[in-house]
Amino acid sequence: MEDQFRSINKNLQKLGSFTVNDSRIYTTLLMIGLSSPAKISEKSQVDRARVYDSLKRLVKRDIVEEEPVPRAPRYRAIPPEKVFGQIRNRLKNKIKLAENLEKQLKNIKYVKPTENNSVWSIQGEGKIRKQFKQFLEDAEKYCMIILTLDNSAPSIRELENIADLLLEKRRTNPSFSIRVAMKILKESREQRGIINQLFHSNIEVYRWNAGSILPFGLYLTEKTFIQTFLSNMTPKPNYAYGIFMENASDEQLIGFQHMCLWVYSHLCQKVMFKKKEQ
Template sequence: MNDDRKQGVSNMLQQFGFTQYESQVYRALITIDQAMDATSIVKRSEVPRSKVYDVLRRLVKKGIVLESTTEKKRLYTALPLHLTIEKLKADFEWNVQALKETKMKETPVDDRVWTLKDNQSIQVSLKNLVQKAGSSIFISAWADDVNAILPFLEEKHHAGLDVTVHVIGEIETIIPNTSTLIPDTEHSKLERSRILIIDQMEMLFAGVEDAEWQAIHTQSRPLVKFFTEFFYHDVALTEITRKYKDTIMNDNEIRDILLKLRY
């Protein structure tokens, strides 16, 4: 083996995480067609005697050097180069697969509650959250608010996300999980509001206070859970009202209690 090829072997091993001494010992063994003892390896590899036994032990453990004891003398030989290359390829592929399967470090949850004012800012934030969603979207809002982001909601539905819509007023949509409440004069106390929950991890709730839109935005798990239940509360009330409207509206006590609730 010429000097360039010897150096190539050494460089290859170092690129795969072998130390310089490990590379020198392997190169010394692979370039001679006979087993050698530690003394011969020291001379041929130029690795210090004080280091050679530790280096050989590591190479044996890594499986690219073989050892044998004959007449109380320990001999070493190298795994053939083509087999070493196959081993290194297999190790690399195994490490790549292990890396792919490694669970990425989770980003710490920001459980702070952020307040947001101004209607336009709230609408922009709603659109951004919808686009950010990766698995599910729950939204409850009035028809004009839903229509403003409906193309994004339908796009997410096409992508396979679980999209559930609760809307006050009529909309036309391909999203099957849509619950619609058509308000009438009996619903004069309905409040304008918006709830958006994405991936069951992040939510925005907006309402009108003193004639101005205000919102809270958070990843707080307790609040996300609370507003998810609140969302289903809205859906349940809508379906109850739709299915039993005549019964409800003819019972003054039930009607008065129901109409005090927020949809």
């Protein structure tokens, strides 16, 4: 039963509408019914403060209902058939829109780019993550990553998203080499669980030891790279600007390879867990 719920929670997160805590709380409410935050915290094993954050999100998305009382409301899960009916309808609308746009855009003459080794700027955290996902899908041999603070800690959801991409890449290409360095928080059990999963999938993880702030981030494959830069410090470290190169040559990538290896060996410590018995 426990394995089944673990699988359900993982799949809920893949939908993009649920964080780790959101999925635990929703499945818990389905089992226990109308409940207080205190009881939800106890049954789901989610910290009390995190429970309030998740409930607020879930209520806003019409996944959980809040009791209409002025003080100490209780909560209950909206039935799965209603929740996922709404999700299916949204996806159907997006698919229909995409199909219509594809037909319309086919009528526009497309000129394929001929430039080689073009360097482009990229702005916005969402665009950077989308570009990295595309680069990772296209890569065939390896990926070296230096994760910025906003993607490694304390933003567990972003780390989960990146971990899912890396684990999927390993599943589809077992010989694909992956190394990733990040800031690790000793007090974060959720982060430790993600890192443990990466380690046992033969992904090399390195703990960033050089101070508390990473000044840059890097995503490198055998074909290209994305480098991001620290944009501001308040209210939290932000890396919303970067550059990437199309059709990079081996000579252009070798410097970034050396930089990654130097960071791993001089500014980081390799993370080790006890290997699971086969």
